[in-house]
Amino acid sequence: MKTKGHGQANWTERLKARFPELFRDISVWGIFCEAGWDGLITRLGERLITLEVLDLRVVQVKEKFGTLRCYVVGGNDEVSAMIRQAEVESSETCEWCGSQGDLRKSDRGYFLTLCASCFEKWSSNGWVMAPPS
Numbered sequence: 001m002k003t004k005g006h007g008q009a010n011w012t013e014r015l016k017a018r019f020p021e022l023f024r025d026i027s028v029w030g031i032f033c034e035a036g037w038d039g040l041i042t043r044l045g046e047r048l049i050t051l052e053v054l055d056l057r058v059v060q061v062k063e064k065f066g067t068l069r070c071y072v073v074g075g076n077d078e079v080s081a082m083i084r085q086a087e088v089e090s091s092e093t094c095e096w097c098g099s100q101g102d103l104r105k106s107d108r109g110y111f112l113t114l115c116a117s118c119f120e121k122w123s124s125n126g127w128v129m130a131p132p133s
């Protein structure tokens with residue numbers, strides 16, 4: 001069974017290059033979701049740096065129960081509000097392709113936010129948690 005995180009080391013490096021301070025403490029395994037949320041995470045990074053919170057660092061970004069989770073150190077209420085907003089957006093963004101999506105549940109009780117066509121792939125792919133290659 002495939003798991004999340006294909007090529008994500010690359011993704012982590014890209015985020016570190018773009019947001020050197022914000023993502024400086026993220027590990028290779030710090031991004032644990034699929035590429036459809038790339039734009040969402042980049043937008044979140046752009047918003048967070050406008051707050052200019054000293055020493056704010058994103059330490060982990062992942063999918064949990066079908067939506068985005070973003071863990072930081074050095075945050076404050078404004079940071080938390082921005083992260084919550086991104087989590088809400090993730091429940092409407094396909095994690096596999098980035099299209100408009102809905103939070104969906106498999107018959108085994110897993111949750112993923114997917115568009116209609118990715119949901120079909122998910123269903124026909126034995127409900128594995130990663131997009132078919």
Ligand SMILES: [Zn+2]
Nearest residue numbers: 094097115118
């Ligand atoms: Zn999709």
